[in-house]
Amino acid sequence: xxxxxxxxxxxxxxxxxxxxxxxxxxxxxxxxxxxxxxxxxxxxxxxxxxxxxxxxxxxxxxxxxxxxxxxxxxxxxxxxxxxxxxxxxxxxxxxxxxxxxxxx
Amino acid sequence: xxxxxxxxxxxxxxxxxxxxxxxxxxxxxxxxxxxxxxxxxxxxxxxxxxxxxxxxxxxxxxxxxxxxxxxxxxxxxxxxxxxxxxxxxxxxxxxxxxxxxxxxxxxxxxxxxxxxxxxxxxxxxxxxxxxxxxxxxxxxxxxxxxxxxxxxxxxxxxxxxxxxxxxxxxxxxxxxx
Numbered sequence: 001x002x003x004x005x006x007x008x009x010x011x012x013x014x015x016x017x018x019x020x021x022x023x024x025x026x027x028x029x030x031x032x033x034x035x036x037x038x039x040x041x042x043x044x045x046x047x048x049x050x051x052x053x054x055x056x057x058x059x060x061x062x063x064x065x066x067x068x069x070x071x072x073x074x075x076x077x078x079x080x081x082x083x084x085x086x087x088x089x090x091x092x093x094x095x096x097x098x099x100x101x102x103x104x
Numbered sequence: 105x106x107x108x109x110x111x112x113x114x115x116x117x118x119x120x121x122x123x124x125x126x127x128x129x130x131x132x133x134x135x136x137x138x139x140x141x142x143x144x145x146x147x148x149x150x151x152x153x154x155x156x157x158x159x160x161x162x163x164x165x166x167x168x169x170x171x172x173x174x175x176x177x178x179x180x181x182x183x184x185x186x187x188x189x190x191x192x193x194x195x196x197x198x199x200x201x202x203x204x205x206x207x208x209x210x211x212x213x214x215x216x217x218x219x220x221x222x223x224x225x226x227x228x229x230x231x232x233x234x235x236x237x238x239x240x241x242x243x244x245x246x247x248x249x250x251x252x253x254x255x256x257x258x259x260x261x262x263x264x265x266x267x268x269x270x271x272x273x274x275x276x277x278x279x280x281x
Contacts, residue, residue, distance in 0.1 A: 018195060025202040033240075034211050037256050038202060041237035045195040065128050079234035083241050086254065090242045096254065099210045 008057035015049030018042045031097035032089055040082035047074055111162075118162040122154035172279065179277045180228075186273065190236055194260065198237040201257065210257050213242070216264060218249040218271050225278035232270055239264060 025038025051071045055064050127150065201209055220226050226249070230241040233253055238260030243252040255261035264270065 018199065021199045021202050025198075028202060028207065029209070031211075033254050034209060034256060036240065037198065037237065037254075040234070040240065041198060042195060042202075044235060045191060045237075069129070075235070076231070079231045083230065083234050086240050086242050090252075096213060097211060 004056060004059070008053045011049050011053035011056060015046045015051075015053060018046035018049065022046060030101075032094050033086065033096050036082060036086055036089075040078065040085075044074065044078045047071075115158055115162045119154055119158040122157050123150060126150040126154055176224075176278055183273055183277050187232055187235070190270075194237040197259070198256065208257065211255065212258075212261055213252065213254050214261050214265055215250060215252045216268075216271075218251065219275055220249045220271075220278065221246070222278060225274055228277070229271065229274045232274065233264070236260070236270075 019042070022038050022042035025042065026035050029035045029038055048071050051067050051074075055067045058064060058067070130146075130150070201207060218229065220229060223246070226244055226246055230244055230251070233239050233241045233251070238256045240254045241251060242254055244250070253261075253264060255264070
């Protein structure tokens, strides 16, 4: 096994771990806002780690640049979309969950 | 530089970036089996497409009344490195909170005021807050530089309310202290 394969595998495994954590958070966390924390954030690092893993696995080629741009746009688009959903919920009056309340 | 000089400069820079971007994305041989579209006709199409984008949106990249754009761009680079490291650290924190059997979360909504006023600075701070796991920007009031933030627990909330490291760094980058 080449060392490059090993690095790529480790990166992708970490990426998959964070995606899994995001999915688990979606199920476990109590309300809309906190669920958005899990899906909107853990996925950012998860996706980026998966893409970096692909970049390492592919080696230096033209696809590396395309994957890099993909990563860049995820970094710009993901927080904007998360913020937009959050603002929409806040403006329409979804009540945030507080510690000690029952989960919804 | 006069305003005409700045306009020409911003148009040239935008055109170069757009054309290089177009070349990188479409006019290249990506695999050996499929030939890339790197002939005269396709390059002309790329130039025309880049020109259209330049005419429409050159003010977005380099605003005409912007000052010290170069210094700000240079200062942004170390900030992005720091931000990436914060994202990694905070992601482990949120993963711990989700995976812990008792889920040590204590969600709260906090608000604070900053010295930032320009669109770029406010957008950078809002996006940085949302990218850092544990905090999401809900509302921004540009006139007062006021932020409304939803935090997952006390620790990420204190990082914004007490330490204010991120606000200081963004203010340093955009020189709006």
